[in-house]
Amino acid sequence: MRIAQVAPLYERVPPRLYGGTERVVYALTEELVRRGHDVTLFATADSITSARLAPMAEAGIRLAGIKEPLPLHVAMLEEVYAQADQFDIIHSHVDVLGFPFARASAVPTVSTMHGRLDLPEYRRVLSRFSEQRLVSISHSQRKPVRDLPLNWVGTVYNGIRLEHFPFRDEPEDPPYLVFLGRISPEKGPIEAVKVARAVGLPLKVAAKIDPADADWADEHFLPILEGGGVEFLGEVDEPTKAALLGGALATLFPIQWPEPFGIVMTESLACGTPVIALRGGSVEEVLVDGVTGFICDSLEEMAEAVSQVERIDRRACRAHVEAKFSAAAMTDGYEAIYERVLATEVAARPALTILPQQQGGAADRVVPLAAKQDLVMPKVEEQAVPVGE
Structure with missing residues (x-):
């Protein structure tokens, strides 16, 4: 053809x-x-x-x-x-x-x-x-x-190309959480920081700031980094992204808009890392609640899910992506x-x-x-x- x-x-x-x-x-x-x-x-x-x-x-x-x-x-x-x-x-x-x-x-x-x-x-x-x-x-x-x-x-x-996201059967020690994507209000980076601080775990943020979002980031996101516990890495290439995802205890996905797909979720699962997300958009089509992560209705539920995430089978996360994504x-x-x-x-x-x-x-x-x-x-x-x- x-x-x-x-x-x-x-x-x-x-x-x-x-x-x-x-x-x-x-x-x-x-x-x-x-x-x-x-x-x-x-x-x-x-x-x-x-x-x-x-x-x-x-x-x-x-x-x-x-x-x-x-x-x-x-x-x-x-x-x-x-x-x-x-x-x-x-x-x-x-x-x-x-x-x-x-x-x-x-x-x-x-x-x-x-x-x-x-x-x-x-x-x-x-x-x-x-x-x-x-x-x-x-x-x-x-x-x-x-x-x-x-x-x-x-x-x-x-x-996604599975060979670009190697599977890891265990997260790094000491544990950390990760947020990837774009620094904008609809992606929920501030909400991710709140969840990480609520559970007392460090958060690694690998995300770009578009010119259209620069003013919002300057006013709302960058100031909260002063509170500590958050490592802002900026944009990263794909090998660095895979390493960050694979080493994380969980990926936070606190979207504030009807996400059409959310490829970060599948990249994380391919590495074996569960995703903790707010309900909305395509989240319920990509994640299997309690199997590949947790689908939550509030930041409080997301924080509670962090304490349960170690019971998620990381191999099941990988298998889910192999079958569907x-x-x-x-x-x-x-x-x-x-x-x-x-x-x-x-x-x-x-x-x-x-x-x-x-x-x-x-x-x-x-x-x-x-x-x-x-x-x-x-x-x-x-x-x-x-x-x-």
Whole structure:
């Protein structure tokens, strides 16, 4: 199968430091190539891939300090669809930006929605592009727009490359807790500090501070570090992240928003480290309460869970990720979607009719019936049991 993977340009593939979507694109692309597919990756020029790389920016926008990301993404999409006839299917990971291009193309596009959908702006744009073939990364992600007649073609959980997150059967001694991700109010770093201090354990924080969150971090997060017991490491690369997660007694995940997936949870579990999380978003789809960690309804419950976390079987945490959140499991899901979309495309093509020869010896002409149907994207029916579930 000839597949175009269209990555965001904010980070290289895979990211040097922070970056969830680009890391997912990397895992999927590498597994598709391993399975024999002809894959072209549209990404930054410094990306590392086994696929054919189509460089669309010199480097990741965020670390390169590029101030205007939109023009580069629009230029990339124009290039992708200029080459559309070279692919059987285009897989977009750039949110709603690709919708107008996909609508105008005869080559089918599948768009994975990687972010939150509970903002009113999304309702407006999704309702105007209701024919677009969408993939969710959790069932909970769909809830804010479940009343809209959208063309969901499946749910595929994000997968990680297990070899990047070695299993550890015991945490380090003395024990510590860890928080990874982004310093922003919705991720709950202040709540993580409160839990760690409540139980008297040190907390290691490995997280980036985006410019958009810098003022909030200066006012609310950085001052609480003065109370001690918290080691703020900033952004870390993947090997450092794996070492931090694997050595921790538990990973704290006190989200304050409807997290669409939360890949940190799967990375932690892959290392064998249980996750203690607040209920919300995809948490109940990723964690098994009492088996791979604890799902709590308050910070007090999270603190209590820390005292119970040693009874969690770290091997069960690893096995859970191997079964549901590996790169292989994710690719199984996307392969099934690609095949179903292409099968539906073939079935929806208009019939052909042969017109008799015209006077004067004109050759037979092949004319499609209802030619305007070519402008209508066929709706792909989602299977009763969506892939990735």
